[in-house]
Amino acid sequence: MTTLVLVETDESGAVEVSRETLTFARGLGDEVHAIVVGDGPAGLVEQLGAYGATVVLHADGDAFTAYSAAAWAAAVVSAAGDHSVVMAAGTPRGMEVVAHVACRLDATMAANVVSAERDGDGLLVARQVLGGSAMEDMRLDGSVALLTVAGHAVEAKPADAAATPEVRPLDVAVSDADLRTRVVRTEAGEPDESGQLTSARVVVGAGRGAGSADGFKDLLELTDLLDNASLGVSRVVTSLGWRPHHEQVGQTGSRVSPDLYVACGISGAIQHWTGMSSSKTILAINTDPDAPMVTKAHYAVIGDLHEIVPAINEELRRRANG
Amino acid sequence: MTNVLVCIKRVPDLGGEISLTADGRSVDDSGLGHTISAHEEAAVELAITVAKDTGGEATVLTLGSDDAVEQLRNALALGCTAAIRIDADASAQGPADVARAIADVVREREAGGTTYDLVLLGSDASDTGDFQVGIRLAYALDRPVVTAVSTVSVQDGTVVARGAAPDGGSEVYELPMPAVVTVMEGGVEPRYPSIPGRMKAKKVAIEEAAPGFGAAGSGRLRLRLPEPAPSQVTILGEGPQAAAAVVDLFEKLGVTR
Numbered sequence: 001m002t003t004l005v006l007v008e009t010d011e012s013g014a015v016e017v018s019r020e021t022l023t024f025a026r027g028l029g030d031e032v033h034a035i036v037v038g039d040g041p042a043g044l045v046e047q048l049g050a051y052g053a054t055v056v057l058h059a060d061g062d063a064f065t066a067y068s069a070a071a072w073a074a075a076v077v078s079a080a081g082d083h084s085v086v087m088a089a090g091t092p093r094g095m096e097v098v099a100h101v102a103c104r105l106d107a108t109m110a111a112n113v114v115s116a117e118r119d120g121d122g123l124l125v126a127r128q129v130l131g132g133s134a135m136e137d138m139r140l141d142g143s144v145a146l147l148t149v150a151g152h153a154v155e156a157k158p159a160d161a162a163a164t165p166e167v168r169p170l171d172v173a174v175s176d177a178d179l180r181t182r183v184v185r186t187e188a189g190e191p192d193e194s195g196q197l198t199s200a201r202v203v204v205g206a207g208r209g210a211g212s213a214d215g216f217k218d219l220l221e222l223t224d225l226l227d228n229a230s231l232g233v234s235r236v237v238t239s240l241g242w243r244p245h246h247e248q249v250g251q252t253g254s255r256v257s258p259d260l261y262v263a264c265g266i267s268g269a270i271q272h273w274t275g276m277s278s279s280k281t282i283l284a285i286n287t288d289p290d291a292p293m294v295t296k297a298h299y300a301v302i303g304d305l306h307e308i309v310p311a312i313n314e315e316l317r318r319r320a321n322g
Numbered sequence: 323m324t325n326v327l328v329c330i331k332r333v334p335d336l337g338g339e340i341s342l343t344a345d346g347r348s349v350d351d352s353g354l355g356h357t358i359s360a361h362e363e364a365a366v367e368l369a370i371t372v373a374k375d376t377g378g379e380a381t382v383l384t385l386g387s388d389d390a391v392e393q394l395r396n397a398l399a400l401g402c403t404a405a406i407r408i409d410a411d412a413s414a415q416g417p418a419d420v421a422r423a424i425a426d427v428v429r430e431r432e433a434g435g436t437t438y439d440l441v442l443l444g445s446d447a448s449d450t451g452d453f454q455v456g457i458r459l460a461y462a463l464d465r466p467v468v469t470a471v472s473t474v475s476v477q478d479g480t481v482v483a484r485g486a487a488p489d490g491g492s493e494v495y496e497l498p499m500p501a502v503v504t505v506m507e508g509g510v511e512p513r514y515p516s517i518p519g520r521m522k523a524k525k526v527a528i529e530e531a532a533p534g535f536g537a538a539g540s541g542r543l544r545l546r547l548p549e550p551a552p553s554q555v556t557i558l559g560e561g562p563q564a565a566a567a568v569v570d571l572f573e574k575l576g577v578t579r
Contacts, residue, residue, distance in 0.1 A: 008488065015488075067493070069469070092445075092470040092506075093488065099454035099469075103461040108416075108541055111446070111453045129451050129545070130349065133340055136450075137543040148453070180466040183493040202577050226572065227579050235360075238508075245508035246486075252360055252507055260577050270336070281575060283568070284555075295553040299571060303561040311562035315569045316578060 002031040005053070006076055006088035006097060009040050013047045016257075017089035019156035021149045022051040025087060026159060028116060033057060034165070035079050037072050038064040045165055052159030056167045063174035069093070070178035073100030078172045080105065080144060085123060087113075090148040102146050109146040110138050114153040123147075131251040132274030151255040152278035197247065202229035202260045205249060205276065206237060209265015209286065209305050213242040218309040219264060225316045232256060234272045250275035264305040268293025285309070324376040324476045324499070327438035328369035329383050329424060329459075330362045330397060331412065332390040333449040346544045348413055349449070358393050360507040361444030367512040368474045368505060369442050370401035376476050379403045381438070383427065385420055386412045391528055398523035399515035406529045416540035417450070421458030423533040428463060430531070439499040440481060445470040445506045450540070456504035467502040468495045472509025484509070 003025045007018045014022070025032045034053040036044065038060060045056050059075035076097060080086050086101060088094030090112045102109040112128040114135070123145040129136045140147065197203065204223050210216055216231065223229040232249035233242070249256055250272040261279035266272060268284075268291055276282075277296075284297035285305050294300045301308055334340075334351040341350045358366075366382065373380035382397035384390045385408040394405040408423050415423070428438055441463075443456040453469075460467030471485035481497040485506070497503070515523075558567040572578050 010489065070466075091488070092486070095445075095453040096457065096469045099457040100461075102454060103458055108418075109452075109454055110541075111451055124543075126546075127451075130336060130340065130449055131451075133336060133547070134342075134349070135546045135548060137546065138541045139543060140541065177466070181468050181495060181497060183487075184496050186487050186491055186493045188491045225579060226577050229577070241511075246490075248508075260572075260575055283558075283571065289557075295555060296551065297555050299558050300555050301558050301560070301564040301568060303564070307562045308564065308568075311565035312568050315565040316572070319569060319573075320579065 001084040002033055002082060003028055003085040003087065004033050004035055004057075004076070004079060004083040006072075006086070006094065007034045007036050007048065008089065008091065008093055009036065009044060011041050013041055013044050014051070015089070016156055017091060017149075017151050019051055020152065020154050021087055021089045022048070022053065023157050024116075024149045024154050025085070026052045027154070028085065028118065030084070033083065035059070035076060035170075037075050045167055049163045049165045050158045051156075052163055053165050054163045056165040057170050058167055059170040059172045061172075063172065063179065066182045066184070067093070068179055068182040069096040069100050070181055071174045072097045073104060074174050074178050075170060075172045076101050077104045078170050083144065085145045085147070087147045087149055090150045094148045098146050098148050105144055105146070107142050107144050107146050108140050110140055111148050112150040113147045114150050116147065128274065131271045133270040152257045197230045197232055197249070197254050198256055200228055200230035200256070200258055202226045202262065203232045203249065203256050203258045203276065203279070204229055205232045205234070205261055205263045205266055207234040207264070207266030207272070208236050210237060210242065211306070215306065216243065218306065218313060221313050222262070222309055225313055225320075232276070234266050234269070263293045263297065264309060266293050267291045268296060324372055324378040324439045325437060326369040326373050326378060326380045326440045326442060327383055327428065328365050328380060328397070328402070328442045329455075330358045330366065330393055330444070331384060331447045331449075332356050332386050332393045333359060333447060340547070342545055342547065346546075347542065348545065356389070356392065359444050359446070359448035361446065361505055363512040364472070364507045364510055365442040365444050365505040366397050366400060366402070367510045370513075371510070372440060372474060372476055374401070378439070381406065383408070383424065385410050385415065385423055394528055395523045396515065398526050399519040400513055401519065403526070404529065405526060406531060408531045408533060410533050410537070414539060415537045417452040417454045418458055419533070419537040419539070421455050421462055422535065424459050425462035426534060427531050437500065439501075440474075440476070441465075441500075441502045442474065443502070443504045445504045456502055460502035463500070463502070465500050465502050466497045467504070468497060469504040470506045471495070471503060472506055474503050474505065
């Protein structure tokens with residue numbers, strides 16, 4: 001039995017959530033194969049080997065120059081025959097491709113899985129439901145189990161012993177219908193748009209406590225005073241139109257995992273917690289000492305963020321100039 | 323003229339703590355209000371906009387018990403002009419069951435002369451989070467599908483959909499109709515119902531359908547609530563006086579410039 005992992009890449013290699021998924025796959029104890037669709041960056045095969053992939057399946061050619069979920073699914077299906085489990089990271093792409101694969105193989109799919117174990121011929125999985133406020137135990141039966149792994153359910157860790165993967169080109173039959181849903185053009189984001197958010201070392205989070213659209217000045221200054229810091233906000237902030245949607249952290253926004261998350265005026269509703277709970281250190285600034293964010297944080301300061309954040313900024317400037 | 327079908331699901335409006343039913347299989351929603359997911363609110367908004375812009379009609383559909391009429395009426399108050407309820411216990415259905423039941427309704431209507439050029443859904447329901455009903459529906463109907471886009475329009479008979487690209491930019495799809503598209507919140511601001519809209523919605527007859535097959539189910543064994551971890555918080559202080567302790571922490575973590 002082998003496990004197949006669909007890997008997403010960027011210019012630096014396999015993206016973090018795909019490396020997490022490879023780590024998760026190794027936990028099942030079976031041999032892990034990776035599948036890469038389209039061009040991969042230099043060094044990718046070695047990196048996948050470091051994460052324990054013994055075989056790298058590669059689908060390449062004109063059908064894959066622009067993303068189409070159906071064409072990617074055709075590639076995964078062409079490789080799926082030998083595998084008892086197929087998984088991808090729980091990204092929009094991962095969700096979409098695995099769901100297409102589920103339709104093509106007439107199989108069950110479990111989204112946002114956080115743990116999995118073999119149970120006879122099937123797979124018992126636990127997955128996040130209800131915006132992360134509950135876990136669902138679910139059984140995947142049938143010849144192939146399909147799942148996506150919730151972001152930051154495990155930490156990406158290379159295997160104890162790196163493998164030297166065998167690279168196997170895939171011969172994929174892509175139909176015209178599969179190409180009806182290709183991306184026809186891409187547009188670069190605003191220079192300011194937070195692709196930075198998910199890679200920031202520090203995320204300064206802000207919630208209802210910011211008070212108004214004008215309440216973010218000190219918080220933005222704090223991000224300027226810290227190393228590689230970005231502003232992230234809770235859903236209520238974007239719903240009220242105080243900040244743009246791309247800054248939203250949570251179940252329906254970005255999932256972040258920075259070294260430090262500074263939660264300012266955020267009560268800690270599960271919707272938000274799901275998006276930042278894997279932060280290495282959490283500092284809460286809140287007027288309510290009983291707010292869930294305060295009781296779940298590592299550190300907290302009790303009080304009004306509009307008094308505390310300027311004082312922190314002042315202290316940072318004082319020490320920088322001292 | 324584009325006729326749009328938008329599919330929604332009644333879900334509990336989760337605020338703070340939740341509890342489970344005695345059998346551990348569902349959320350005890352007895353004390354909770356109900357809503358639809360934010361993604362579906364965006365889908366309803368787009369359905370109404372596309373229908374208005376093209377001179378077509380927006381029909382709202384749900385699969386659920388009689389209670390779900392509340393969510394259908396809300397969508398009617400916003401500007402949908404017809405509503406269909408597939409009468410079934412939503413908690414007994416897996417995503418493949420729901421897709422099959424919707425596909426049956428679409429085909430039935432088609433046979434009766436009503437076509438839905440565009441079917442919109444949320445990318446996932448906020449309770450089950452399956453991320454697959456739209457795609458399964460597209461396969462059942464043999465239509466092209468794109469998912470998790472934030473805006474949808476129809477231009478010269480082609481569906482133009484725009485969503486977030488993995489690198490932070492955006493990507494654009496163009497699909498021939500009929501098509502299926504799933505929507506993520508963030509691209510449009512859902513409108514509020516008007517008083518005349520609410521009045522009108524009360525008078526619309528809800529059409530009913532029944533699934534013509536037995537549900538296979540979702541594979542759910544049980545739900546579990548995560549144990550709350552004991553609080554380990556270190557209080558650094560109160561008010562602005564705590565600033566020095568906070569900056570000490572920043573320096574210890576090495577996150578200052």
